[in-house]
Amino acid sequence: MATALIEALNLEVHYGGIAAVKGISFAVEAGELVCLIGANGAGKTSTLKALARMIPSAGEIRYRDTRLDRLPSHALIRQGLALVPEGRGIFARLTVAENLAMGAYHRDDRREIGLDLARIYAMLPRLKERAAQVAGTLSGGEQQMLAIGRALMGRPQLLLLDEPSMGLAPLMVEKIFEVIRTVAAQGVTILLVEQNARLALQTCARGYVMESGRITLADSAASLLADPRVRAAYLGE
C-alpha cells in the first residue's frame, strides 16, 4: 500500500450520539476500481460523505500528501477528488449544459473544458440531445448519467460514486456500470459504494464489506464473490 491515492485511518462519523462509522481504515491505490458494499445503514454513504468533507468526522484522511480532514468540502475538487452523491444531487432547475458547466467550475482552461465536454457528450449522447433541457425533467437514469458526466467535467483523479444503481431499471443499471468501467479504463481511480453487491463485485477488482459501521472483510472481488459469508449475506444464496 505504498502508493495509496487515498487512505483513511480510524475514520469515525457520529450523528449526535450515534456512531455511524466506527473507526475504519482502508486505502485505494491510484488506478484502482474498489467497491465498498454492505447493507442499508452499514455506514457506506457516511464514509463517502466524510471523505468528501460533507460531514464532520474524526480520524485521518490522507490524499497523496494532503490531509483532507483539514480541508473544506469546496477545496477537494481542486485536489482531484469528485463525489457523485447518493440520490445524484443534480441541479434540477439548471439545464443539462449548465450542470456540466458547474462540474468544470473550478477550472480555467476553457479550451480543455470544451474538449472534455465533447468527450462526455460522445460517451453519453443522451446528455447532448438534452443539453438545453432543465435537468429536473430528465429520467432517473439520465440524471445519473448527468451526475457522473458532471463529476468527470472536473477531471478528477479519484471518483467517489455513491449508489449509482439506486432506483434505476436493470437495463439502465447496466448502462451506468458500463460507463463506470469505461471511466475506470481511462485511468480514473474509483471508489464505488453499492448495495447491489453482485454487480459491484463483478465490476471492481477489490472490495471492502461494511457492517454496522465497521469493515468486516477486505479482499479481492473474486474472493469476496466466493466467500460463503458474502454469498449468504449479500448475494442472497
Place this chain on the structure above:
Amino acid sequence: MDILLQQIINGLTTGSVYAIVALGYTMVYGVIQLINFAHGEVVMIGAMVAFTVIMALAGAGLPLPPFAIVLAGVLAAIPVCMALGYLLERLAYRPLRHAPRLAPLITAIGMSIVLQHLALLIWGRDPRAFPQIMENTSFAIGGTGGAAISSVQIAIILLSLALMAGLTWFVYRTRFGIAIRATAEDVRVAALMGVDADRMIAATFVIGAALAAVAGVMVGTYYGIAHYTMGFTLGLKAFSAAVLGGIGNLAGAMLGGLLLGLVEALGTGYISEITDLCRWPLIGDGGGLLTERCAADGHVVLFGSNYQDVFAFLVLILVLVFRPSGLLGERVSERA
C-alpha cells in the same frame, strides 16, 4: 387629464423601483431562505449617501453638469451600500447560518432598526430635500386630456429595465451567475464542484445592495426627499412584490414589482372615486344625513388617496392566502 394613463405611468415608475429592491430580497431568499428585512434600510442609506454627495457637489459651485453630479451620487452610494451588504451578511447573518431559522429573521429586523438609528445619528431626524438639480421636463402623452411623463420617470423606468436585463444576463449567462443558482439549489453539492458557499452568499448580498443603492437614488430623486425612515415602508412593499412574484424567483420579483406599482397607483388614483358613497345610489339614496351631504357636497369619500400604502399589503395578504408560492413560484420536482 386621463387618470388611467397617468396612473399607469406613475405605477410603472414606482413599480420599477419596487422591482429593483425586490430583486435584493428574492436573491438572498433564493440562496439562504432568509428575508433580509434590513434591505429597505440599505436603500435608505444609498439615498442618504447620494444626497450627501450631491449636496456637497452642488454646493461647491464646480462647473459640473447636473447629470454628472447625480451620477457621482450614485457612484458613491453603490460601493457604500455594497460594503454595508457585505458587513450585514458577514457580521449579522453568517454567525447564525446554522441557527434555527427564526434567529436570523429576528436579527434582520434588529439590523433594520440599528441601521435606521445609525442614519438618524448621521443625517438627523428631519427629512432632507433631495436637491432638484436635474431639469425635470414633462412630456405630454395622448394629446390634450392625455397624461404627462417626466424625464425623471423616463430615466427611472429605463435604468431599471437596464438593471433587470443586466442582472438576468449575469445570473443566467455567466459562470458566476450559474454558480449562484447552483448554490441556491443545493449548497453542499455546489461545494463538491468547488463552489465556496460563503463567497456566493456574500455575493448575493453585495449585488442586492448595489441595486438597492441605485433604487435609493431613484426614490430620492422621484419624491425629492430623503428620510431615515424611508426604507422601512419601501422595503416592506418591495418584499410584498417579491412574494407576489414568487419569492426566490428573479423574474417573479421583476414582474411582482411592476404589478405592485401598477396596483398601488391605480388603487390610489381611483380609491376616492370608488369609495364615494354618493356614487352608489343604493347607499346614497338611503335618505337622511347621507342624502343631505351628497346634495350639498356631491361627494362623501370614505377613503382618500392617503390610503396609498394599504394596497401593497392588501396584495401581500391576498397572495399569502390564495397563492403563497406567488405568480411565478415554481416547483420543479425531481423525478426518481
